[in-house]
Amino acid sequence: MRKYQCPNCKEYTIDVLQKASLNIRSNSRCKNCGKKFGLPYIYSALLIIIVCIAFYFTYISNMNLIIKGTVIFLILLLYYIVNITVMPIVRK
Numbered sequence: 080m081r082k083y084q085c086p087n088c089k090e091y092t093i094d095v096l097q098k099a100s101l102n103i104r105s106n107s108r109c110k111n112c113g114k115k116f117g118l119p120y121i122y123s124a125l126l127i128i129i130v131c132i133a134f135y136f137t138y139i140s141n142m143n144l145i146i147k148g149t150v151i152f153l154i155l156l157l158y159y160i161v162n163i164t165v166m167p168i169v170r171k
């Protein structure tokens with residue numbers, strides 16, 4: 080599986096699940112150097128705001144429950160995809 084580079088020691092020590100679990104509040108530690116890394120605050124906050132707006136419009140829409148559930152699932156899926164693929168990892 081693909082690994083991501085630690086911003087501190089530059090070794091490829093961060094796996095996909097570890098990256099997916101990062102969010103605005105949670106940082107993680109590198110297995111190699113033991114230093115903390117996480118997501119940039121601004122990008123992470125922006126992504127959460129977009130997800131909240133998407134949830135809100137799904138919630139107030141007239142779609143039936145099954146479609147609403149599917150849309151919410153897709154929004155969450157998209158959130159994790161963006162978190163894993165687009166988000167840079169920075170030192171904390």
Ligand SMILES: [Zn+2]
Pocket residue numbers: 085086087088089090092109110111112113114
């Ligand atoms: Zn490291």
